[in-house]
Amino acid sequence: MPVKIIPTDQLEASDVPPDNAELEDLFRFAYTFDGYQHWGSFSRCAEIANARDHGNLDKLRTCLFFEARRWRHFGDLPDEEESRYWRSLVAEIRQRLQ
DSSP: OOOOOOOGGGOOGGGSOOTTOOHHHHHHHHTTSOHHHHHSSHHHHHHHHHTTOOSSHHHHHHHHHHHHHHHHHHTSOOOHHHHHHHHHHHHHHHHHHO
């Protein structure tokens, strides 16, 4: 099932998965933002994500999007440490929307 892109200015706290969400729900939420399109290139998206730049909602969403793409590319689910990082991104996104 395709995921609908949600522009950050239309994102609501109710769109954000809860703290106890399944990883698949985190993947689905990550894909509501297209970091490549938003930043205009793979390299700019990667630069923000690899720096773990959490400066604003777009950058938080970029980090989550890029990590979801990275782990899909690996063909595996994120490990425990990475899952905690994803959950921290989602929690921070939710907090900034409230």
